[in-house]
Amino acid sequence: MNMKLQLGSILALGMSVQLASAGDITGTIKLTGSAPAEREISTMDPLCRKLHPDKLPTTRFYMTGAEKGLADVVVYLKGITGKSGGAAAEPVVLDQKNCEYLPYVTAAQTGQTITVKNSDPLMHNVHPVPKNRSAGNKEDNKVQMPKAAPLNFTFPAEELFLTFKCDVHPWMFSYVSVFDHPYFAVTDETGKFKISGVPAGKYTVAVVHRKANAGKEVTKDIEVTDAGAVVDLSLEAK
Structure with a gap:
Protein backbone atom coordinates (compact mmCIF):
# COMPACT_ATOMS: atom_id res chain seq x y z
CA MET A 1 0.00 0.00 0.00
CA ASN A 2 2.81 2.41 0.91
CA MET A 3 4.51 1.62 -2.39
CA LYS A 4 1.29 2.44 -4.25
CA LEU A 5 0.97 5.73 -2.38
CA GLN A 6 4.58 6.56 -3.15
CA LEU A 7 4.09 5.73 -6.83
CA GLY A 8 0.95 7.88 -6.89
CA SER A 9 2.85 10.79 -5.37
CA ILE A 10 5.61 10.46 -7.97
CA LEU A 11 3.07 10.41 -10.80
CA ALA A 12 1.26 13.43 -9.37
CA LEU A 13 4.55 15.30 -9.06
CA GLY A 14 5.41 14.42 -12.66
CA MET A 15 2.05 15.69 -13.84
CA SER A 16 2.44 18.96 -11.93
CA VAL A 17 5.89 19.51 -13.45
CA GLN A 18 4.47 18.80 -16.91
CA LEU A 19 1.59 21.22 -16.36
CA ALA A 20 4.03 23.89 -15.18
CA SER A 21 6.19 23.55 -18.27
CA ALA A 22 4.06 25.76 -20.51
CA GLY A 23 2.92 29.36 -20.38
CA ASP A 24 1.03 32.01 -22.32
CA ILE A 25 2.53 34.80 -24.39
CA THR A 26 0.50 37.98 -24.05
CA GLY A 27 0.98 41.58 -25.05
CA THR A 28 -0.15 44.63 -26.95
CA ILE A 29 0.92 45.92 -30.34
CA LYS A 30 0.58 49.67 -30.86
CA LEU A 31 0.77 51.95 -33.87
CA THR A 32 3.15 54.89 -33.88
CA GLY A 33 2.87 57.82 -36.26
CA SER A 34 -0.20 58.96 -38.15
CA ALA A 35 -2.02 56.47 -40.32
CA PRO A 36 -3.76 57.71 -43.47
CA ALA A 37 -7.51 58.12 -43.19
CA GLU A 38 -9.58 55.11 -44.20
CA ARG A 39 -11.50 55.55 -47.45
CA GLU A 40 -15.20 54.99 -47.93
CA ILE A 41 -15.91 52.12 -50.34
CA SER A 42 -17.82 54.25 -52.82
CA THR A 43 -17.61 51.63 -55.59
CA MET A 44 -20.19 49.38 -53.94
CA ASP A 45 -22.87 48.28 -56.37
CA PRO A 46 -26.57 49.01 -55.64
CA LEU A 47 -27.32 45.57 -54.19
CA CYS A 48 -24.49 45.83 -51.68
CA ARG A 49 -25.35 49.45 -50.88
CA LYS A 50 -28.79 48.27 -49.74
CA LEU A 51 -27.05 46.27 -47.02
CA HIS A 52 -25.56 49.51 -45.66
CA PRO A 53 -28.53 51.91 -45.56
CA ASP A 54 -27.00 54.32 -43.03
CA LYS A 55 -23.34 54.52 -43.96
CA LEU A 56 -21.01 52.84 -46.42
CA PRO A 57 -18.14 50.84 -44.93
CA THR A 58 -14.54 51.95 -45.25
CA THR A 59 -11.25 50.30 -45.97
CA ARG A 60 -9.69 48.48 -43.00
CA PHE A 61 -5.99 49.16 -43.50
CA TYR A 62 -5.20 50.60 -40.03
CA MET A 63 -7.78 49.68 -37.41
CA THR A 64 -6.80 51.16 -34.06
CA GLY A 65 -8.47 51.24 -30.67
CA ALA A 66 -7.83 52.92 -27.36
CA GLU A 67 -4.28 54.18 -26.88
CA LYS A 68 -3.48 53.32 -30.51
CA GLY A 69 -3.62 49.57 -30.06
CA LEU A 70 -3.39 48.10 -33.57
CA ALA A 71 -5.78 45.39 -34.74
CA ASP A 72 -5.08 42.71 -37.35
CA VAL A 73 -1.42 42.19 -36.46
CA VAL A 74 -0.27 38.60 -36.87
CA VAL A 75 1.90 37.43 -33.95
CA TYR A 76 3.72 34.11 -34.21
CA LEU A 77 6.74 32.07 -33.18
CA LYS A 78 9.46 31.70 -35.78
CA GLY A 79 11.48 28.61 -36.60
CA ILE A 80 8.89 26.01 -35.58
CA TYR A 183 1.60 29.16 -31.71
CA PHE A 184 0.13 32.28 -33.26
CA ALA A 185 -2.53 34.92 -32.69
CA VAL A 186 -4.09 37.97 -34.33
CA THR A 187 -4.46 41.16 -32.31
CA ASP A 188 -7.96 42.30 -31.40
CA GLU A 189 -9.46 45.77 -31.79
CA THR A 190 -7.39 47.04 -28.84
CA GLY A 191 -4.11 45.59 -30.13
CA LYS A 192 -3.99 42.82 -27.54
CA PHE A 193 -3.16 39.17 -28.22
CA LYS A 194 -2.64 35.87 -26.42
CA ILE A 195 -0.81 32.72 -27.54
CA SER A 196 -1.74 29.95 -25.14
CA GLY A 197 0.10 26.85 -23.97
CA VAL A 198 3.57 27.57 -25.31
CA PRO A 199 6.13 25.02 -24.01
CA ALA A 200 8.76 26.56 -21.78
CA GLY A 201 11.87 27.66 -23.64
CA LYS A 202 13.51 30.39 -25.67
CA TYR A 203 11.82 31.66 -28.82
CA THR A 204 11.77 34.42 -31.38
CA VAL A 205 8.41 36.16 -31.63
CA ALA A 206 7.54 37.92 -34.88
CA VAL A 207 4.81 40.49 -35.45
CA VAL A 208 3.68 41.65 -38.88
CA HIS A 209 0.91 43.85 -40.25
CA ARG A 210 -0.12 44.24 -43.88
CA LYS A 211 0.56 47.99 -43.92
CA ALA A 212 2.38 49.13 -40.78
CA ASN A 213 6.18 49.09 -40.88
CA ALA A 214 5.86 48.73 -44.66
CA GLY A 215 4.67 45.16 -44.15
CA LYS A 216 8.00 44.09 -42.63
CA GLU A 217 8.04 41.91 -39.54
CA VAL A 218 9.50 42.97 -36.21
CA THR A 219 11.02 40.29 -33.98
CA LYS A 220 11.87 39.90 -30.32
CA ASP A 221 13.70 37.11 -28.50
CA ILE A 222 11.88 35.90 -25.40
CA GLU A 223 11.91 33.13 -22.82
CA VAL A 224 8.65 31.44 -21.86
CA THR A 225 8.31 30.08 -18.32
CA ASP A 226 5.31 28.73 -16.45
CA ALA A 227 4.55 32.39 -15.71
CA GLY A 228 4.39 33.06 -19.44
CA ALA A 229 5.99 35.98 -21.24
CA VAL A 230 4.94 39.49 -22.23
CA VAL A 231 5.63 41.06 -25.62
CA ASP A 232 4.71 44.71 -26.14
CA LEU A 233 5.86 46.19 -29.43
CA SER A 234 5.13 49.14 -31.71
CA LEU A 235 4.81 49.32 -35.48
CA GLU A 236 5.15 52.53 -37.43
CA ALA A 237 2.51 53.78 -39.82
CA LYS A 238 4.15 53.80 -43.26
Missing part, protein backbone atom coordinates in the same frame (compact mmCIF):
# COMPACT_ATOMS: atom_id res chain seq x y z
CA THR A 81 7.80 23.42 -38.15
CA GLY A 82 6.10 20.05 -38.16
CA LYS A 83 3.96 20.84 -35.12
CA SER A 84 0.64 21.42 -36.86
CA GLY A 85 -2.47 19.89 -35.37
CA GLY A 86 -4.58 21.49 -38.05
CA ALA A 87 -6.18 18.30 -39.36
CA ALA A 88 -7.88 17.73 -36.00
CA ALA A 89 -8.57 21.38 -35.15
CA GLU A 90 -11.91 23.15 -35.37
CA PRO A 91 -12.38 24.99 -38.68
CA VAL A 92 -11.46 28.62 -39.09
CA VAL A 93 -14.59 30.39 -40.34
CA LEU A 94 -14.77 33.24 -42.84
CA ASP A 95 -18.14 34.83 -43.49
CA GLN A 96 -19.25 37.02 -46.38
CA LYS A 97 -21.67 39.38 -44.71
CA ASN A 98 -22.96 42.73 -45.98
CA CYS A 99 -20.54 42.44 -48.90
CA GLU A 100 -17.50 42.25 -46.64
CA TYR A 101 -15.29 39.37 -45.54
CA LEU A 102 -15.30 38.79 -41.78
CA PRO A 103 -12.84 38.62 -40.19
CA TYR A 104 -10.54 40.77 -42.27
CA VAL A 105 -7.39 39.08 -40.92
CA THR A 106 -7.15 35.65 -39.31
CA ALA A 107 -4.79 32.67 -39.12
CA ALA A 108 -4.86 28.88 -39.38
CA GLN A 109 -2.60 25.85 -39.18
CA THR A 110 -1.46 23.85 -42.17
CA GLY A 111 -4.09 21.24 -42.95
CA GLN A 112 -6.75 23.05 -40.93
CA THR A 113 -10.12 23.49 -42.61
CA ILE A 114 -11.00 27.04 -43.57
CA THR A 115 -14.77 27.23 -43.94
CA VAL A 116 -16.24 30.07 -46.01
CA LYS A 117 -19.90 31.02 -45.56
CA ASN A 118 -22.16 33.32 -47.54
CA SER A 119 -24.62 35.08 -45.23
CA ASP A 120 -25.64 37.58 -47.89
CA PRO A 121 -28.79 37.55 -50.04
CA LEU A 122 -26.65 37.70 -53.18
CA MET A 123 -24.00 35.71 -55.01
CA HIS A 124 -20.29 35.83 -54.23
CA ASN A 125 -17.35 33.90 -55.57
CA VAL A 126 -14.65 32.60 -53.25
CA HIS A 127 -11.21 33.01 -54.77
CA PRO A 128 -8.18 32.11 -52.63
CA VAL A 129 -4.99 33.36 -54.29
CA PRO A 130 -1.95 31.87 -52.52
CA LYS A 131 1.59 33.00 -53.26
CA ASN A 132 3.30 29.82 -52.03
CA ARG A 133 1.99 27.61 -54.83
CA SER A 134 5.29 25.82 -55.36
CA ALA A 135 4.86 24.27 -51.88
CA GLY A 136 1.35 23.03 -52.64
CA ASN A 137 -0.98 25.90 -51.74
CA LYS A 138 -3.50 25.82 -54.57
CA GLU A 139 -5.51 28.63 -56.09
CA ASP A 140 -9.23 27.99 -56.37
CA ASN A 141 -12.31 29.88 -57.51
CA LYS A 142 -15.84 28.80 -56.64
CA VAL A 143 -19.25 30.44 -56.96
CA GLN A 144 -21.26 30.61 -53.75
CA MET A 145 -24.94 31.39 -54.07
CA PRO A 146 -26.98 33.15 -51.35
CA LYS A 147 -27.24 31.07 -48.18
CA ALA A 148 -25.51 28.19 -49.97
CA ALA A 149 -23.62 25.43 -48.20
CA PRO A 150 -20.22 26.48 -46.83
CA LEU A 151 -17.10 25.93 -48.92
CA ASN A 152 -14.04 24.31 -47.36
CA PHE A 153 -10.36 24.86 -48.13
CA THR A 154 -7.07 23.61 -46.70
CA PHE A 155 -3.48 24.63 -47.36
CA PRO A 156 -0.43 22.41 -46.73
CA ALA A 157 2.27 25.09 -46.62
CA GLU A 158 3.03 28.13 -44.51
CA GLU A 159 2.18 31.53 -45.93
CA LEU A 160 1.61 35.03 -44.57
CA PHE A 161 -1.56 36.85 -45.59
CA LEU A 162 -2.93 34.33 -48.05
CA THR A 163 -5.58 36.31 -49.92
CA PHE A 164 -9.25 35.36 -50.18
CA LYS A 165 -11.19 37.65 -52.50
CA CYS A 166 -14.49 38.00 -54.33
CA ASP A 167 -14.13 38.85 -58.01
CA VAL A 168 -17.79 39.87 -58.20
CA HIS A 169 -17.20 42.54 -55.54
CA PRO A 170 -13.57 43.64 -55.94
CA TRP A 171 -13.33 45.45 -52.58
CA MET A 172 -13.92 42.20 -50.66
CA PHE A 173 -10.78 40.66 -49.15
CA SER A 174 -9.73 38.51 -46.23
CA TYR A 175 -6.18 37.51 -45.33
CA VAL A 176 -5.37 34.16 -43.72
CA SER A 177 -1.85 33.46 -42.45
CA VAL A 178 -1.00 29.75 -42.37
CA PHE A 179 1.50 28.23 -39.92
CA ASP A 180 2.91 24.74 -39.40
CA HIS A 181 2.25 25.00 -35.65
CA PRO A 182 -0.44 26.37 -33.29
